[in-house]
Amino acid sequence: MSKLSSNAIHDPQAFDERLRNVPQAPGVYLWKDANGKILYVGKSKSLRERMRSYFGAPRGLSGKTRRLVAQIADFDYILTTTELEALVLEMNLIKQHRPKYNVLLKDDKSYPYIKITLQETWPRIFTTRKVLDDGARYFGPFASAGSVRATLKLLNKLFHFRPPFDCSDVKFERHRKAGKPCMYYDIRRCLGPCVPGLTSVEEYRKAISDACLFLEGKSEQILRELRHKMQQAADTLEFERAAYLRDQIAALEKVLERQRVLKTGATDQDVIAFAREDGSAVVQVFFVRGGKLIGAEPFTLEGTDDTDSRELITQFLTQFYDSAASIPSDIVLAEHPEEAEIIERWLEQKGGHRVSITVPRRGEKKQLLDLAARNAAQKLDELRLKWLNTSQRAIGALTELQQLLDLPGLPHRIECYDISNTQGTHTVGAMVVFVGGAPRKSDYRRFKIKTVAGANDVAALQEVLRRRFRRAQQAQGELVAIAHAGDAHQPPPDLADASDPAALADPRAEGQEVDERWAELPDLIIVDGGKPQANAAQAVLDELGFGHLPVVGAAKGPNRDRFDLQLPGAPAPIVLPRSSTALHLVQQIDEEAHRFAISYHRNLRGKATFASPLAEIPGIGPKRKQALLKRFGSLDAMRQASVEELAAVPGMTHRAAEELKRLL
Incomplete structure (x- = not known):
């Protein structure tokens, strides 16, 4: 029998019997906790052997694996025909479930790409976060939107296509109808395709083609063509055009001089190195195309504690190249990943060409790899300093709030509420959540006001709070009868007008789904406004049995140059000095609630009027x-x-x- 030291396993004997019956075949396994949540997804060419290894001698396991084993209560496995199928399935399951104990590429679903709409008559080049099979061409992913903007700005300067950030189809058609181009044509940042006669389809699409070649690292071909065109213009006495092409050649040569990194061969390769410390890891990728460095992007990894370097590399390669727009023929690494041959076969299938993974020990590639490693270490230091400073500032601000408001502990979870309307129409409420001083956007909620007519922010706030904390009662299974059930001015609970008292006591009795996240209560409630809002919020909390939760109003000063904190029933507000760290946190939270509320209000108003x-x-x-x-x-x-x-x-x-x- 395996050494099942996990405290979460209900029946160790039955669990061990199931492990013995796992086939000796390739596949994917999923460890689960007592609630059925997936903790870890792994693959193996021999499932039984690999899964039973988790329950061997604890001294042979890493600290991360021991923590995982302590939470294992159940498992599933999926058989595959080959190891390559297991790799692809593992990758897809990790992407779908993002398990706690897997190495994860941080926010991999939101990385930006450069999109070139080749399927359109007048193609655009812009940034997107979705790769679709729509006939367009994609480059990326990039680590941040800032790096994409810098690349697009450079491309537009070199090739003069439609401005990537300021040429929507509506604007394009408006200028076409007016017969006059915008200022980007005058400053030589656009060829002016919106106005017939300024450029031809062939000339414009050639500029787009050159932009693609530049992103592929084939800039020498562009230079040869530009020099040829400049000579032709000079021979035909078109000196203005020749000067224009000369300036374009000079700008391109200046960029290429900075890009050139390899002296031998026009090779396409990705150079990948990583740095790690104290459970954090950063991967630096150099994109070398045609022997030139066309991009360098740092990517952050999560869940790297005690993870073997080879596994870390494997997880990065599969997650990164699963969404990459292109795969080079050569990938340069500091050491071989696990099952390198399987990874190569998978990359070849995705890329449609031969792909080799190399680990150089000397020479130019090793120097480039060392440079990537130094960049990764530098980026990790920057991130750690940023995380440290952010954490220290947050703790300082939360501590100051605790002291100012005489709270029993640090306000780890803060909920802030704001109301938005236009002269009493399309009134909405917003709830934003900050945890540890940072926004948790997955917990944000918005409310369309149902029972308040006209511009009555106080009543609207009370409706929002009643709905929020009724849901908390539902999630906790403690919903009580409504004390104001006969009051027509009070909103109903957020159940489907349940008339059966049993349904009010337990919404699950009617088969209604209850979102358990509503059960998580705040350590501090902030409402936008002064004494009326703070007192109204306290009244609702007392009414629903949540009067013990601290609540405070956040009001801008008389000249809107400060924030005052108004406690319910207090005769005077607490004025936060300009040097206060709590001031900056409260201001950030209040402005985020206002932004979230007004964006929802504008959305509703726009739909109604438009x-x-x-x-x-x-x-x-x-x-x-x-x-x-x-x-x-x-x-x-x-x-x-x-x-x-x-x-x-x-x-x-x-x-x-x-x-x-x-x-x-």
Whole structure:
């Protein structure tokens, strides 16, 4: 019998029997805790042997693995035909479940890419976070949006395509209709495709093609063509064009001089090195194309405590290249990953060409690898300093808040509420959550006010708080009868108007799903406003049995140059001095709540004012409405358009256009 030292296993004998029956075959295994949550996903060419190894002598396990084993209560496994299938399945399961004990590429779903819309007549180049099979070309991923913006700015300076941040289709069509280009044409940052006659489709698409070649590292080809065109322009006495091309060549040569890193061969390779310390790890990737360094991106890893270096490299390679837009023929590493041959076969399948993993010991590649390692170490130091400073500032601010408000402990979880409306219409509420001084956006919530008419922020705030803490009661299974059930001015609970007292006591009795996250209570509640808001919030908390939770109002000073904290029932507010660390934290929380509330309010208001008139017109469905808004941009533009222009919109008919024109 295995040494099942895990405290979470309910029946060790039955668990061990299941382990004995696991096949000696390739596949993927999933360790789970007592609640069925996946703790770790792994793969092996021999599942039984690998899974039983977790329950051997504890001294042979790393600290991270011992912590994992202590939480294991159950497992699943999936058989595969080959080790390569197991690798792909493991990768997909890690991406889907993001288990706590796996090495994870931080925020891998949100990395930005450069997108080139080759399928369009006048292609655009811009940033995106989704890679679609839509005929466009993608480059990336990049570690941050800042690096993408810098790359796009450089590309636009060199090749003069449509400005990546300021040329929407609506603006493009507006200038085409006016027959006049925008300022980017005047400052030589755009060829002016919006105005017929300024450039041809062939010339513009050549600029886009050159941008692609530049991102591929094939800049020498671009230079040869530009020099040839400059000579032709000079020979035909087109000196202004020749000077324009000369400046473009000089700018490109200046960039290439900074990029050139390899003296031998026009090779395509990714050079990957990592640095790690105290459970943190940063991977630095150098993108070398055609012997030139075209990009360098640092990526942060999570869950690297006590992880073997070879496993760390393996997990990074599979997660990074699963979403990479392209794979080079050569990947340079400091050491071989686990099952290097399987990784190579998988990369070859994804890239459609031969891929080799090399570990240089000397020469130019080793020097480049050492440079990448130094960059990774530098980035790790920067991140650790940033994390340390952020943590210290947060603890200082929370400690000051605790002292100012006489709280029993540090306010680890803070919830802040704000109300937004326009003259009493489209009133909404917002709840933002800060944990440890940092925003936890997954816990943000927004509320559409249902029972308050007109501009009454205090009543709207009370509705939001009642709904939030009714949900807390539901999640805790402690929902009690409503004391104000006969009061028409109070909102109903957030159940589906349950009339059965049993359903009110336990919403699960009606088969309703309850979000358990509502059960997590704040250590401090901040409401935007002064004494009226603070007193109203306290009244709701007392009413629902949460009066023990601290609540405070955050009000800007008379000249909006400070923040005052107003305790319920207190005669005067607490004025936070400018040097206060608590001031900066409260200001950050309050502004985030305001931003979240007003963005939701604007969204509702925009839908009501922009879409409703179209929705009420017979014959204008969602597709026609979307096409009309895309073509004209606003209702005013539609009013000014002729029936023929309206009928020319895809999906419209002449009859529908006439009816739309009549009603607008």
